[in-house]
Amino acid sequence: MDWKDWVEKKVFIRTRYGKFYTGIIKDVDCNSLPIIWITMIDKFGELIQFSASEIIEIKEEKEDGRNKC
Secondary structure (H helix, E strand, O other): OOOHHHHOOOEEEEEEOOOOOEEEEEEEEEOOEEEEEEEEEEOOOOEEEEEEEHEEEEEEOOOOOOOOO
């Protein structure tokens, strides 16, 4: 999967430094190759940015189907 395919998806990310993030990928910047910058809004509404090389696990989070009130 290309990094750009993750844009606007809700994801869970685990980094090689022991950090965990859940949120929505807002941008993937490939203009500074070989570094690919990932920008996301986490579940707390915070802007997070890191390089793709830090990621050891990424998976899409599916909605649980429950009604949200």
